Amino acid sequence: MNLAQGVLDGxxxxxxxxxxxxxxxxxxxxxxxxxxxxxxxxxxLVGITGASGTGKSSLVNQLARYYRQPTQTGKPxxxxxxxxxPTSPFTGGAILGDRIRMRDLAGDPGVxxxxxxxxxxxxxxxxxxxxxxxxxxxxxxxxxxxxxxxxGQSEIxxxxxxxxxxxxxxxxxxxxxxxxxxxILEIADVLxxxxxxxxxxxxxxxxxxxxxxxxxxxxxxxLHHGRMVNVPGQPxxxxxxxxxxxxxxRTVALDGTGIPELAxxxxxxxxxxxxxxxxxRRERWRLQTxxxxxxxxxxxxxxxxxxxxxxxxxxxxxxxxxxxxPFQAVESLVSNADIKYKEAT
Amino acid sequence: MNERxxxxxxxxxxxxxxxRGAKVVARALRDAGMEVVYTGLRQTPEMIAEAALQEDVxxxxxxxxxxxxxxxxxxxxxxxxxxxxxRVKVFLGxxxxxxxxxxxxxxxxxxxxxxxxLSDTYISDIRKALLAENA
Numbered sequence: 254m255n256l257a258q259g260v261l262d263g264x265x266x267x268x269x270x271x272x273x274x275x276x277x278x279x280x281x282x283x284x285x286x287x288x289x290x291x292x293x294x295x296x297x298l299v300g301i302t303g304a305s306g307t308g309k310s311s312l313v314n315q316l317a318r319y320y321r322q323p324t325q326t327g328k329p330x331x332x333x334x335x336x337x338x339p340t341s342p343f344t345g346g347a348i349l350g351d352r353i354r355m356r357d358l359a360g361d362p363g364v365x366x367x368x369x370x371x372x373x374x375x376x377x378x379x380x381x382x383x384x385x386x387x388x389x390x391x392x393x394x395x396x397x398x399x400x401x402x403x404x405g406q407s408e409i410x411x412x413x414x415x416x417x418x419x420x421x422x423x424x425x426x427x428x429x430x431x432x433x434x435x436x437i438l439e440i441a442d443v444l445x446x447x448x449x450x451x452x453x454x455x456x457x458x459x460x461x462x463x464x465x466x467x468x469x470x471x472x473x474x475x476l477h478h479g480r481m482v483n484v485p486g487q488p489x490x491x492x493x494x495x496x497x498x499x500x501x502x503r504t505v506a507l508d509g510t511g512i513p514e515l516a517x518x519x520x521x522x523x524x525x526x527x528x529x530x531x532x533x534r535r536e537r538w539r540l541q542t543x544x545x546x547x548x549x550x551x552x553x554x555x556x557x558x559x560x561x562x563x564x565x566x567x568x569x570x571x572x573x574x575x576x577x578x579p580f581q582a583v584e585s586l587v588s589n590a591d592i593k594y595k596e597a598t
Numbered sequence: 599m600n601e602r603x604x605x606x607x608x609x610x611x612x613x614x615x616x617x618r619g620a621k622v623v624a625r626a627l628r629d630a631g632m633e634v635v636y637t638g639l640r641q642t643p644e645m646i647a648e649a650a651l652q653e654d655v656x657x658x659x660x661x662x663x664x665x666x667x668x669x670x671x672x673x674x675x676x677x678x679x680x681x682x683x684x685r686v687k688v689f690l691g692x693x694x695x696x697x698x699x700x701x702x703x704x705x706x707x708x709x710x711x712x713x714x715x716l717s718d719t720y721i722s723d724i725r726k727a728l729l730a731e732n733a
Binding site for chain 2: 265266269270272273277340341344345346347348349350352353356359360365366367368370372
């Protein structure tokens with residue numbers, strides 16, 4: 254069976270097997286990826302991230318259900334879903350439990366859900382996630398929803414992969430200082446306050462809005478110590494330049510409240526990306542990041558293969574006993590390696 | 599990373615709500631280094647076969663305590679086969695009367711593990727069945 258052709262023909266078994274080969278980094282997987290690459294670049298990649306227990310999986314379930322309804326303008330859209338859960342650092346095993354919340358999607362041929370474990374990767378995704386997403390993109394899914402592991406403050410690989418990043422918060426998770434820290438809130442294109450039926454939702458939303466208004470202050474006239482003061486707000490953007498201010502959406506993923514509005518916000522973000530050329534810029538950035546990673550891996554593997562036997566272990570030994578510094582170790586390894594890339598003449 | 603992980607789907611078909619056993623098995627397989635897709639309660643055979651396909655698992659573990667195993671298990675096996683996944687190993691947990699065991703094994707179930715089974719038993723059975731397949 255030619256895997257790549259099967260994927261393009263819509264064969265679900267071929268798609269599932271290709272995803273495994275790609276995830277395991279086999280030669281078969283690499284050749285399938287190469288065959289599929291020209292067919293990628295069409296899907297809208299939407300990342301969903303946020304702390305554990307904020308309701309990411311349930312939200313993905315509701316969003317996919319929404320996209321599967323016929324729209325005013327045409328057919329329902331097809332949805333690929335990649336759900337990432339953590340690998341145990343001790344045993345290498347994993348429990349992938351995101352499907353539990355996605356049972357409404359069972360039996361729908363327009364949805365394909367794939368769970369994957371991080372396999373030691375720390376940025377909230379697995380190292381193969383971006384390749385898995387490429388395969389689903391090539392398979393023709395209109396949207397690919399990528400759910401990260403429960404993310405804290407710096408698991409932000411998703412921003413390099415997705416066109417639109419949704420950060421999910423829930424009431425009662427932290428004060429407004431959490432909201433101005435760098436990291437996860439900075440990457441949000443759309444902010445969601447899920448579980449909006451719980452008490453405290455106003456506080457959470459206010460903290461998020463406050464944090465956003467620090468980076469996008471609105472012009473206003475306020476009474477300050479008894480005097481009216483004009484606050485100029487953010488300088489007006491260059492002519493014709495659109496500015497995206499992340500909207501804050503309230504949702505209740507259990508009953509679907511707020512989901513159409515969230516889908517609208519996602520669609521608006523896509524329009525913004527396309528209108529400003531940011532879509533192309535993000536594509537370029539993403540592919541460049543991927544190329545860098547691949548180049549690093551390839552070069553390091555190749556370099557190690559060209560080291561004299563035992564040289565690497567010896568360098569580590571000398572590091573441990575503090576006889577050399579890390580910089581010296583690198584220098585000595587590089588000069589010892591029997592390797593030469595084509596020299597400029 | 600080049601590694602071949604064993605992927606297992608753990609599902610509870612039918613209507614009983616006793617998922618403690620399924621969770622214990624899922625946890626034991628995780629601790630044995632496998633990737634376990636856990637789908638939760640009240641799954642139809644169709645949902646299980648579809649999940650097994652999308653996740654491209656090597657084995658499917660079914661936990662049934664409702665007594666409906668002679669209806670549910672053949673249906674799951676049939677659907678796996680119809681999807682081109684006849685190589686997927688199916689094992690059972692829960693309450694299965696002794697007289698049904700030979701019939702189920704004949705259908706192609708690799709093992710039936712009732713209460714009190716040591717986790718090493720099914721872990722090594724799964725590994726052996728998959729090794730035999732790939733040899």
